[in-house]
Amino acid sequence: MTAEEPKKTRSTAQKAVIRSALESEKRFVSAQQLHRTLEDQGHTVGLATVYRQLNSLSDSGHADSITIAEKQLFRACAQDEHHHHLVCENCGKAVEVEPPSEDWITTTARVHGFEVTRHMFEIFGLCAECAASAQSR
Amino acid sequence: MTAEEPKKTRSTAQKAVIRSALESEKRFVSAQQLHRTLEDQGHTVGLATVYRQLNSLSDSGHADSITIAEKQLFRACAQDEHHHHLVCENCGKAVEVEPPSEDWITTTARVHGFEVTRHMFEIFGLCAECAASAQSR
């Protein structure tokens, strides 16, 4: 019964930089990729901080995260609502997609005695550019 | 233009043991869990071998794998066809489910200029038993 703590956070330069860097990416990127990007831009941000911010953005719903090849990738998402992605396996570019009714999920789960907590659905493929360059390979 | 090598493999006791151990699980298990299980059963199999076999089973399509909390989990799958799971987040128990038509996937992808290579769709929740024990907590 502990009351909801106000939980004061401070706005720092690093937070702003990380967040804006993530938002300017339309691809899913890893913490390390983002860290390198920031370094290249001349910003000195610790890797630990990048991890921390990315995780907190993900927790607060300001970023989506998926796991590919044992690596966690992040992407900023504007809308707070639940949504899914169409991800390019080559360059990481992603598009948010809207699947048809997901009602059957809870229905199906109930049939098996399950109580749904969450679901994930991601489509992987090659975007137009990557598909083109792959063909000419 | 290298011809398809016959790629001869040898059947070993370890392969058999690992495969049968995985098949007797109706849950998703990690390499380490399976390794411990084998040890408990009196089998002495190297951890590296468990990893190797699990990966090769996954590659050959004889096992499905998902990633939860940075860990890779495996599960034997009888059917070679594409399928999805309803997974208990607590105990790992899984049921194969059949989603409605997935035609819209390729359609949607095409709209965005993507060429679909694969898609993943997993539902997570609590099975009847785990939900019950969670409530009485």
Place this chain on the structure above:
DNA sequence: TCCGCTAATGGTAACGTTTTTCATTAATAC
């Protein structure tokens, strides 16, 4: 404006999982 509190940072060490290495074992073909 300065002060004090402490959230946040950053470098590094630690961690856990997975892969690689390499000498040894053993499955297959002859």
Place this chain on the structure above:
DNA sequence: GTATTAATGAAAAACGTTACCATTAGCGGA
């Protein structure tokens, strides 16, 4: 049986990620 070499296992390396902790710096109040 013998030769060949795929497969194994123990340990080390690699990898992504988190924890630690001394230091920095937001922010509210004197």
